[in-house]
Amino acid sequence: MIMNNDWDALFDQEIQKEYLLNLRYFLAREYKTKQIFPAKENIFAAFKTTSLKDTKVVILGQDPYHNVGQAQGYAFSVPSDFPLPPSLKNIYKELENEYHVQVHRSGDLTDWARQGVLLMNTVLTVEAHKAFSHSKMGWQNFTNEALRWINKKDGPVVFMLWGNSAINAKKFLDNPKHLVLTCAHPSPLSASRGFFGCNHFRLANEYLKSYGETPIKWI
Secondary structure (H helix, E strand, C coil): CCCCCCCHHHHHHHCCCHHHHHHHHHHHHHHHHCCEECCHHHCCHHHHHCCCCCCCEEEEECCCCCCCCCCCCCCCCCCCCCCCCHHHHHHHHHHHHHHCCCCCCCCCCHHHHHCCEEEEECCCCEECCECCCCCCCCHHHHHHHHHHHHHCCCCCCEEEEECHHHHHHHHHCCCCCCEEEEECCCCCCCHHHCCCCCCHHHHHHHHHHHCCCCCCCCC
16 A cells, blocks of 8 residues: 555554554455455555645545446546436536536546545445445544544645535544535435535635635636
8 A cells, every 4th residue: 555645654654553454354355255346456546646745625425436337536536438426416516506607527536636636535445336335344544544634734725524424524623724614415315405505616716725725626
């Protein structure tokens, strides 16, 4: 598990902890005997692409997409040749509402990641067609620690926490230099209860600009 960036220090810290040793044994067995997403080499894709130093925005997801070929290792993102999942459709709908332009783009969000948007799920693996199947295997120990590290940054960082699962992470985020934005999840089951109209993308860029940071090109 080498990120080739400053996240390596986090891995070095966590690698010998019992939860991660157990998780590695569990995943070695799961990948041999079952269909697990994302591909093993993409589990930490978000960390490899967006270094700690470069992280300006964190969008916190839940667990990876569990249908074949969708999960890339980035929260909410799918390969460019895949249809948009419902939650991502609603994310683009909110972008259209905020910027008053039509969004014509694939579901591949790696360009956001390269601009400093850490697209991190709280659980980094899943069994095929079984949502939340790895949610009790210890991943949150790792991703919560990553959030603590980001929280220590001098700033600014904007955290977008969508839905109750993500909002629970707010307890790790107490640095006054950061902006924490919360609302309903973009899922069709909840988007109309607060995700639509949240204005998070514009608010994030306004906050970054107020600190002299380059805003994210969302569209």
